[in-house]
Amino acid sequence: MLEGLAQLIELQEIDVALGTAESELAKLPEARGACAARRESAAERTAEAKTAVAGAEGRQRTAETALQDQEALLAKLENQQHQVKSNDAYTALLREMEEAKEAISAAETQILEAMETIESASSATAAVEIEVAALLEHLGAEEQAFDVREKELATRAETFRSERQTVQDRVPPELAIQYERIAKRCTTALARVVKEICQGCRMNIPPQLYIELMNTEQVHVCPNCRRILIPESSGN
Numbered sequence: 001m002l003e004g005l006a007q008l009i010e011l012q013e014i015d016v017a018l019g020t021a022e023s024e025l026a027k028l029p030e031a032r033g034a035c036a037a038r039r040e041s042a043a044e045r046t047a048e049a050k051t052a053v054a055g056a057e058g059r060q061r062t063a064e065t066a067l068q069d070q071e072a073l074l075a076k077l078e079n080q081q082h083q084v085k086s087n088d089a090y091t092a093l094l095r096e097m098e099e100a101k102e103a104i105s106a107a108e109t110q111i112l113e114a115m116e117t118i119e120s121a122s123s124a125t126a127a128v129e130i131e132v133a134a135l136l137e138h139l140g141a142e143e144q145a146f147d148v149r150e151k152e153l154a155t156r157a158e159t160f161r162s163e164r165q166t167v168q169d170r171v172p173p174e175l176a177i178q179y180e181r182i183a184k185r186c187t188t189a190l191a192r193v194v195k196e197i198c199q200g201c202r203m204n205i206p207p208q209l210y211i212e213l214m215n216t217e218q219v220h221v222c223p224n225c226r227r228i229l230i231p232e233s234s235g236n
């Protein structure tokens, strides 16, 4: 085989593995961001549930105050019943008492409604809290796994880079430059030829080139995709 070609094959294997490690590493920040977003929306759900309880508690207190005020008013009006002198004044007093009773009844209804809301909102909050606690535990584990994976990938990438350097140093400089140039354009700079077909672009190799490829110690590139061709007989 052409000098340096075996090293190039090795180089490409390392590059593919390095590329895989690097692209997985590059995806980690996004995955972490997704975890953070889920944490945030979980916190929002908990806050919303608690706000619903607090709102109903506030409505209950307001209605209780209104109830006390109207009860005090009604008591005062009842005391006035024996003091009124005219029929008109008595009718007006009765109307005021009726209004106070209606307000009392409305306040009682509001208190009951608020208490029902507090009960349902509290159990909803408890359910949300259980769900959120489980989610946070899951996210915590996921984030921990990301940390472990990140270290693993970084170490692996570092190993590949140093292996790459060792292998590259054994490739004739011109060939190495050619490899790098093609690798920038296509992820894989080398293409095997199988049954006269370039495995990089799946095009047929012209017969003359195929004969040269099989018989000469020269670098040949695919006329279509410009990848360095690896003859069928070359190892692996």
Ligand SMILES: [Zn+2]
Pocket: 191, 198, 199, 200, 201, 202, 203, 222, 223, 224, 225, 226, 227
């Ligand atoms: Zn090709």
